[in-house]
Amino acid sequence: MKEKPTPIKELSDAKQQDLEKNRSYSDNRAMTTDQGLKINDDNNSLKAGDRGSALLEDFILREKITHFDHERIPERVVHARGSGAHGYFKLYKPLNKYTKAKFLNDTTVNTPIFARISTVAGSRGSTDLPRDVRGFALKFYTQEGIYDLVGNNMPVFFIQDAMKFPDLIHAVKGEPHNEIPQAASAHDTFWDFISLMPESMHMIMWAMSDRAIPRSLRMMEGFGVHTFRFINDKNESHFVKFHWKPKLGTHAVLWDEAQKISGKNSDFHKLDLWEAIDQGNFPEWELGVQIIPEADEHKFDFDLLDPTKLVPEEVVPVTPIGKIVLNRNPDNFFAETEQIAFHPGHIVPGIDFTNDPLLQGRLFSYTDTQLSRLGSPNFHEIPINRSIAPVHNNQRDASMRQEINTGKVAYFPNSLGGGCPFQSKIADGGFTSYDERIEARKVRERSTSFADHFSQARLFFDSQTPTEQNHIIKALRFELGKVETVAIRLRTLGLLAQIDNKLATKVAEGLGLEVPQPEKPMNKGVGADADESQEPIQKNQKVKSSDALSMIKNPTLSNTIATRQIAFLCNEGVNDESVENMRNALETAGATVKIIAPHLGTIKTEKGKNLTVDQSYLIAASVLFDGTFIPDGKNSKDLAQMPEVREFINDSFKHCKFIAADNRAKEVLKNTDAKPNTDMGVLTDSANLSKDFIKKLGTHRFWQREKLV
Numbered sequence: 097m098k099e100k101p102t103p104i105k106e107l108s109d110a111k112q113q114d115l116e117k118n119r120s121y122s123d124n125r126a127m128t129t130d131q132g133l134k135i136n137d138d139n140n141s142l143k144a145g146d147r148g149s150a151l152l153e154d155f156i157l158r159e160k161i162t163h164f165d166h167e168r169i170p171e172r173v174v175h176a177r178g179s180g181a182h183g184y185f186k187l188y189k190p191l192n193k194y195t196k197a198k199f200l201n202d203t204t205v206n207t208p209i210f211a212r213i214s215t216v217a218g219s220r221g222s223t224d225l226p227r228d229v230r231g232f233a234l235k236f237y238t239q240e241g242i243y244d245l246v247g248n249n250m251p252v253f254f255i256q257d258a259m260k261f262p263d264l265i266h267a268v269k270g271e272p273h274n275e276i277p278q279a280a281s282a283h284d285t286f287w288d289f290i291s292l293m294p295e296s297m298h299m300i301m302w303a304m305s306d307r308a309i310p311r312s313l314r315m316m317e318g319f320g321v322h323t324f325r326f327i328n329d330k331n332e333s334h335f336v337k338f339h340w341k342p343k344l345g346t347h348a349v350l351w352d353e354a355q356k357i358s359g360k361n362s363d364f365h366k367l368d369l370w371e372a373i374d375q376g377n378f379p380e381w382e383l384g385v386q387i388i389p390e391a392d393e394h395k396f397d398f399d400l401l402d403p404t405k406l407v408p409e410e411v412v413p414v415t416p417i418g419k420i421v422l423n424r425n426p427d428n429f430f431a432e433t434e435q436i437a438f439h440p441g442h443i444v445p446g447i448d449f450t451n452d453p454l455l456q457g458r459l460f461s462y463t464d465t466q467l468s469r470l471g472s473p474n475f476h477e478i479p480i481n482r483s484i485a486p487v488h489n490n491q492r493d494a495s496m497r498q499e500i501n502t503g504k505v506a507y508f509p510n511s512l513g514g515g516c517p518f519q520s521k522i523a524d525g526g527f528t529s530y531d532e533r534i535e536a537r538k539v540r541e542r543s544t545s546f547a548d549h550f551s552q553a554r555l556f557f558d559s560q561t562p563t564e565q566n567h568i569i570k571a572l573r574f575e576l577g578k579v580e581t582v583a584i585r586l587r588t589l590g591l592l593a594q595i596d597n598k599l600a601t602k603v604a605e606g607l608g609l610e611v612p613q614p615e616k617p618m619n620k621g622v623g624a625d626a627d628e629s630q631e632p633i634q635k636n637q638k639v640k641s642s643d644a645l646s647m648i649k650n651p652t653l654s655n656t657i658a659t660r661q662i663a664f665l666c667n668e669g670v671n672d673e674s675v676e677n678m679r680n681a682l683e684t685a686g687a688t689v690k691i692i693a694p695h696l697g698t699i700k701t702e703k704g705k706n707l708t709v710d711q712s713y714l715i716a717a718s719v720l721f722d723g724t725f726i727p728d729g730k731n732s733k734d735l736a737q738m739p740e741v742r743e744f745i746n747d748s749f750k751h752c753k754f755i756a757a758d759n760r761a762k763e764v765l766k767n768t769d770a771k772p773n774t775d776m777g778v779l780t781d782s783a784n785l786s787k788d789f790i791k792k793l794g795t796h797r798f799w800q801r802e803k804l805v
């Protein structure tokens with residue numbers, strides 16, 4: 097059997113990359129039909145006379161249009177909208193004590209990866225900024241085969257059992273009669289379902305927090321969610337939870353901003369990731385693990401198999417094991433980002449599953465969905481899905497088979513093929529499942545150890561700063577405010593009260609309601625046998641508050657301003673030194689500066705030089721930037737009269753962003769909400785304005801400006 101070409105290209109030099117980018121038109125190739133026939137006229141169909149009807153004989157027209165008619169494949173049923181990038185994983189030190197996985201033991205190899213980051217509920221063309229969980233899937237092309245770590249940007253999930261997944265997704269997607277709303281959970285069916293599912297409450301806290309509206313895909317944490325197993329070469333098992341933490345820190349936008357960004361640039365996250373990689377600002381995460389010895393399985397306040405629970409980092413710290421770097425944009429969105437097929441069941445020796453009932457259901461779902469999405473069990477032959485480890489087996493034929501298998505033997509055991517392909521001994525990398533001891537009755541039941549639905553929801557809420565709690569309350573007011581059925585609002589308030597009465601009361605105030613007594617949970621639904629073991633319980637948690645759960649208190653919070661976008665609000669007569677001094681300082685700190693002016697092209701500076709404009713006020717909006725600077729200028733008074741400029745500054749102020757105005761530019765702030773006051777994050781009159789501005793920008797937002805509800 098011939099070796100398959102690897103899907104991963106070595107990073108070539110810049111020139112090669114440029115050429116590759118525009119390959120289809122730069123290499124001087126003649127245009128042909130799909131059969132290789134050179135085309136003489138690609139502009140006109142074959143007609144009976146120049147004004148006559150088209151001829152059926154025109155095989156060139158028919159081939160082109162037939163191909164076009166079939167260009168679409170079904171979008172993913174969930175996670176339809178995604179962005180992808182190539183990169184690598186670099187291990188810090190061998191993990192042989194815990195796992196025999198080769199890519200987790202060899203520090204000399206950079207394992208190629210492809211990452212796909214997605215929203216969950218929306219269609220492929222939906223906005224990048226709905227309130228939603230982000231999928232964070234990593235494909236590792238290891239020397240022992242493909243390993244997929246198919247995670248999310250939140251460490252827990254809405255449901256405990258795969259049986260509820262279709263219900264969850266049907267509830268959150270656009271309602272079936274009119275497919276409204278698109279990519280939004282703020283509607284009746286979602287909250288109807290949630291209000292009847294107390295197990296969702298922990299995840300609801302995450303989904304209503306700012307984690308659901310990231311500033312950038314490069315500024316999100318990743319989590320494997322389920323508990324997995326590491327298996328070492330002595331066949332010893334350790335439980336493992338995966339985390340990956342962004343080098344740039346974990347940051348979000350505000351909900352008002354998210355909604356405005358969706359209007360101004362619904363590709364905001366996609367473009368941000370693409371541009372960062374294109375400009376060589378390669379996004380980086382540190383991959384870490386929480387390792388739990390098998391003997392400690394039952395030492396926690398919750399069940400390790402329950403995907404609605406996390407292991408607090410105060411109880412089991414996260415040990416960094418390597419870094420993930422994304423350093424190459426895909427050449428073709430469809431071929432790579434759309435056709436990539438992840439599956440939590442793609443594992444390598446040294447990694448194994450647990451009996452988490454959500455994970456167990458996923459192990460069935462992913463191959464099944466690829467069959468309907470990609471149309472064939474040969475989806476592993478699509479270049480982006482190919483293993484770099486050679487593939488030899490007796491699987492044959494099926495739709496769109498690429499491999500041309502030779503010989504007459506396609507079965508095992510055989511003697512005619514010399515016994516090939518042969519099975520591998522464990523010592524030679526042959527995979528065996530972990531021989532977990534199981535003695536059990538066959539039951540359709542939920543373990544009572546899964547019944548505490550509120551304690552970790554409370555842990556999450558209690559771990560947040562007042563600002564973050566405020567955002568959760570406002571998010572719940574917004575979401576439930578969009579729910580039309582009052583009974584659903586009330587039922588949800590009943591559940592929130594079991595997390596925290598203050599939370600429920602604050603949400604209720606916004607809805608003009610009283611917090612009701614909680615109703616009995618309806619996990620089993622009408623008609624099922626009553627089962628008292630389904631009653632939620634509350635267990636005392638050892639950890640009462642965890643800084644790692646708050647984005648603002650997070651120990652990995654990074655104060656860098658690298659890759660942050662800063663708007664310079666300019667007009668004719670802008671002062672040369674003011675622009676250049678601030679620009680140099682910001683760019684030296686790694687930020688990107690954009691000159692905004694009344695029109696594109698150039699504007700004249702105070703010294704009469706031409707200053708190139710990046711965006712006009714028609715295109716620019718404060719929500720697309722991290723900070724605003726108004727340079728000194730002889731025509732600051734005119735700038736102050738522009739409604740677009742006032743709106744820009746007011747939005748920036750409302751969203752708690754830092755604003756700096758130099759010298760005469762203070763005039764521009766006069767008719768805005770942003771009155772000069774360093775204590776309020778509006779910087780003017782500073783001896784070292786750029787230094788002060790950079791320091792403030794590093795803290796991301798000036799939250800004190802926000803009123804708590």
Ligand code: HDE
Nearest residue numbers: 172175212231232233247248258261321457458461462465
């Ligand atoms: Fe998925 N999920 N999922 N999921 N999931 C899919 O597979 C499913 C779950 C996740 O960028 C689908 O190829 C079930 C948890 C990501 O291509 C599908 C259950 C987590 C992606 C599917 C879950 C995830 C998917 C749709 C409950 C976080 C996008 C297309 C038992 C740990 C991967 C596809 C990409 C995609 C099923 C729950 C993450 C239908 C049945 C929990 C990141 O197979």
